[in-house]
Amino acid sequence: MGFPHKPHPKETVVLSEHFGRAETRSLTGWKKVGGYQALTKARGMRPADLVELVKASGLRGRGGAGFPTGMKWSFMPKEKTKPHYLCCNADESEPGTFKDREIMRWTPHALIEGCAIAMHGIQADVCYIYIRGEFTDCLAIMETALTEAYADGLLGQGKGEMYIHRGAGAYICGEETALMNSIEGRRGNPRIKPPFPAAAGLFGLPTTINNVETLAATLHIVNRGAEWYQAMCLSNPKSVGTKLLSVCGNIAKPGNYEVALGFPLRDLLYDLAGGIPNGKTLKACIPGGSSVPILNRAESEGCILDYEGCVAAGTMLGSGGVIVLDDSADMVYQIMRLAKFYAHESCAQCTQCREGTAWTVKILEKILGGKGAMTDLDLLLNLADQMTGKTICVLSDSCAAPVVSGIKKFRGEFEAYITGKRQPALAFA
Amino acid sequence: MTAPAATALVTLTIEGVPVSVPKGTLLIEAAKQAGIVVPHYCYHPGLPVAGVCRMCLVEVEGAPKLHIACATAVAEGQVVKIFSEQALESRKSVLEFLLINHPLDCPICDQAGECELQDYVFQEGRANTRYSTYAKRFNPVEDFGGDVLYVPNRCILCTRCVRFMDHVADASVLNVSERGDRAFIGIHPDAELDHPWAGNVVDLCPVGSLLSKDSLHKARAWELDKGPSICTGCSQGCAITLETRANTVVRIKPRSSEVNKYFICDHGRFNYRWMNRGDRIEAPLVADGGDLHAVDWDTAMERAAGMLRGVKGPVVVLASPSTSNEALAAAKTLAGSGFIGAFRVPRVPGEVPLNGVPHLALREERAPNVRGATDLGYREAFDEAVQQAQGAACVIVLEDALDGVTLPTRTLYLGTSLPTGARNAQVVLPVANVAEEDGTFTNRDGRRQAYAQAKAAPGMARPASWVLAALAAGVAGARA
Numbered sequence: 001m002g003f004p005h006k007p008h009p010k011e012t013v014v015l016s017e018h019f020g021r022a023e024t025r026s027l028t029g030w031k032k033v034g035g036y037q038a039l040t041k042a043r044g045m046r047p048a049d050l051v052e053l054v055k056a057s058g059l060r061g062r063g064g065a066g067f068p069t070g071m072k073w074s075f076m077p078k079e080k081t082k083p084h085y086l087c088c089n090a091d092e093s094e095p096g097t098f099k100d101r102e103i104m105r106w107t108p109h110a111l112i113e114g115c116a117i118a119m120h121g122i123q124a125d126v127c128y129i130y131i132r133g134e135f136t137d138c139l140a141i142m143e144t145a146l147t148e149a150y151a152d153g154l155l156g157q158g159k160g161e162m163y164i165h166r167g168a169g170a171y172i173c174g175e176e177t178a179l180m181n182s183i184e185g186r187r188g189n190p191r192i193k194p195p196f197p198a199a200a201g202l203f204g205l206p207t208t209i210n211n212v213e214t215l216a217a218t219l220h221i222v223n224r225g226a227e228w229y230q231a232m233c234l235s236n237p238k239s240v241g242t243k244l245l246s247v248c249g250n251i252a253k254p255g256n257y258e259v260a261l262g263f264p265l266r267d268l269l270y271d272l273a274g275g276i277p278n279g280k281t282l283k284a285c286i287p288g289g290s291s292v293p294i295l296n297r298a299e300s301e302g303c304i305l306d307y308e309g310c311v312a313a314g315t316m317l318g319s320g321g322v323i324v325l326d327d328s329a330d331m332v333y334q335i336m337r338l339a340k341f342y343a344h345e346s347c348a349q350c351t352q353c354r355e356g357t358a359w360t361v362k363i364l365e366k367i368l369g370g371k372g373a374m375t376d377l378d379l380l381l382n383l384a385d386q387m388t389g390k391t392i393c394v395l396s397d398s399c400a401a402p403v404v405s406g407i408k409k410f411r412g413e414f415e416a417y418i419t420g421k422r423q424p425a426l427a428f429a
Numbered sequence: 430m431t432a433p434a435a436t437a438l439v440t441l442t443i444e445g446v447p448v449s450v451p452k453g454t455l456l457i458e459a460a461k462q463a464g465i466v467v468p469h470y471c472y473h474p475g476l477p478v479a480g481v482c483r484m485c486l487v488e489v490e491g492a493p494k495l496h497i498a499c500a501t502a503v504a505e506g507q508v509v510k511i512f513s514e515q516a517l518e519s520r521k522s523v524l525e526f527l528l529i530n531h532p533l534d535c536p537i538c539d540q541a542g543e544c545e546l547q548d549y550v551f552q553e554g555r556a557n558t559r560y561s562t563y564a565k566r567f568n569p570v571e572d573f574g575g576d577v578l579y580v581p582n583r584c585i586l587c588t589r590c591v592r593f594m595d596h597v598a599d600a601s602v603l604n605v606s607e608r609g610d611r612a613f614i615g616i617h618p619d620a621e622l623d624h625p626w627a628g629n630v631v632d633l634c635p636v637g638s639l640l641s642k643d644s645l646h647k648a649r650a651w652e653l654d655k656g657p658s659i660c661t662g663c664s665q666g667c668a669i670t671l672e673t674r675a676n677t678v679v680r681i682k683p684r685s686s687e688v689n690k691y692f693i694c695d696h697g698r699f700n701y702r703w704m705n706r707g708d709r710i711e712a713p714l715v716a717d718g719g720d721l722h723a724v725d726w727d728t729a730m731e732r733a734a735g736m737l738r739g740v741k742g743p744v745v746v747l748a749s750p751s752t753s754n755e756a757l758a759a760a761k762t763l764a765g766s767g768f769i770g771a772f773r774v775p776r777v778p779g780e781v782p783l784n785g786v787p788h789l790a791l792r793e794e795r796a797p798n799v800r801g802a803t804d805l806g807y808r809e810a811f812d813e814a815v816q817q818a819q820g821a822a823c824v825i826v827l828e829d830a831l832d833g834v835t836l837p838t839r840t841l842y843l844g845t846s847l848p849t850g851a852r853n854a855q856v857v858l859p860v861a862n863v864a865e866e867d868g869t870f871t872n873r874d875g876r877r878q879a880y881a882q883a884k885a886a887p888g889m890a891r892p893a894s895w896v897l898a899a900l901a902a903g904v905a906g907a908r909a
Binding site: 170172187192343344345346347348349350351352354355356357358359362366371379383386389390391392 | 478479480481482483484486493494495497500518519522523526527529530559560562563585586588604605607608609610611612
């Protein structure tokens, strides 16, 4: 449902069914709506069969990359010789994304159940749920729920241990290997791959890391089967199931909406989320969280919300954080603001990212201040090129994506600042 | 016999050169086989791979993205291009990024001339910068304690120093503090960089960010002459380079070897000032009427030969365990059948290991050739030998440390200075110190390692091995 709004008939409500209902937060409330039946069922299955079930469902990682979840699980060693770990990535920090927050806030037991199912599938002994430090309410709710689950005998006593680890405010700790470093007590720096987590992850042991929404989806797959999940598809058969989309920005009804993959972005914006308010029109949309290329109005209105559809539109589905900008938006400022976020959050390991993100901000601020030159646009594009595909993780790529797509699609706005057609932004003059 | 699996070879092509290396070799090491050093900053063979500077990006044919040569293992049939347009462009860009916050204060930087940033910018960098109108990041110079100064403005965050302290010295006092372009190397607020092996961070630093206070502003790198040598600080036998300027040793740097990998301890590093001491004997001296008089070499050698010619009975050789194997052997030959050789070892209790490198430590025996002397039949029985010297037919001394020792007049003294204990000697021959001669030491594990002359000996001083060999020839009747 479109919490905090009433569900829209075009939504496909699975994960968000209980959003807004405080009673399902408790263990008893969760059990009343059928909670932990999936876990019992899953624990009755052989781990390999559980992995096959998730593979067959077509579930793909909801954190951003869209990697097939069952396949990721199958990378874990078949013959268990060492302890296995599960990490749940609840460090939801992508600007514009707030779906995992709602899952934890309203259905904490759905996440615990999903984690416990995944633990059985990958034969994990321990699960860490890494929650973003700023999510104080989620943290409290999850801790209460975890205590309840332990007290009920769902965890512990040989059924696996689950811990909540609180982040300390770094965006980069949402990158899977940085997250592992952070849990280990190290600086949250992404690690070089290989080795991949399934071979050497947390504490150097085989580890699977999944997003909150991915794990929460597994219990429904166990309950209702792979075919049911496969059937939730409106476009490309490679993208199935439901996706929570966080809509924010210049939109009438910001919030979370759950739709089957393949849903048109146009319908999400104009039907579900109520369109652009204050008599304005749509100018641009970033459909997958701040790290993906910006779409202009025409592209947005033609974009299909699934992994392939977004790529066809020139962007990515990412985490499903839909940022909406109306015709009053200053694209140069918005892009500078995004770049500034990445410059602030760069872990400082890779040269291109450490220096490139900050330099990009300086050039954009110069343009905003009316002191830019046309050559600065070429320079920005050249820097972006050198910041893409050259570093350990994709933070620097993420900084470059909106710059490249912004200059390509809204070049006129940059040129207006440079030629003096537009007054300099006071803060940067 | 078939080769074990561990030595399985992988064949690949690097810049058109076919190379065969063991499986698992990193591209950056394999490239050395093709005679190419891939430009790099964070990679160091003695440290765990970080892969952060992104300088060593190379093109691997068929791969969509460039690979970092320091973290990519070789694969059969791989075709690697180090100087392709794409790779060069990428490295040029990294250099530009590194320079935007790097002060161009090379004229006053100690690292100038041996700076990898200078070298690679010269080799592959842009001729101009596009970062013109912005201020550079500024942080004040910080005293890290010990011998190390940190100049954060020059730092390129390669993290070699952090990794050395974490993984090799096993004393995590350095870190990367802050994020993004604000990042710098931080030190634990309650700690100093005074670990006994901490000086290595200065060598590891590819730029002039970590500086040695000992050599601060002392010399320009290009003015230094370098001689391969062996550390005399203890019996470990670390390979070093003696760096001299105007015939003065000004700095010691580690030289890579099996023994010490890439590192030396601070004790060895600063063990050079005595090599430059000014109170040297510069001419041969002979006793004449209770006084020592300067003479030429021929006169002195004839007098010394006379002392040894036809000598019967014990000949005591008091040698320093810092004497070369060659001089020790020549002295033994010269002593003949009456040879009694002895030395004494300065000892400091407690070894100081470098935890990350097996079998590497500052050893208790603070002399380089204890093993060599022992192997040649010298015994650690100095005081006993001093007693025996009183009744000996002749005494040959190769030891400057003679505190509390009185020698008989039948003494032939070879030394660099003239301690009170040697003033009784019949003949005093000025010899070169370790920096001034070629020779070998045998380390505690039995490795015989050569050292080379790094500077000229003062006055008429000659290498002891040369002098003793010439003397042996003279004693035998031949012309020296």
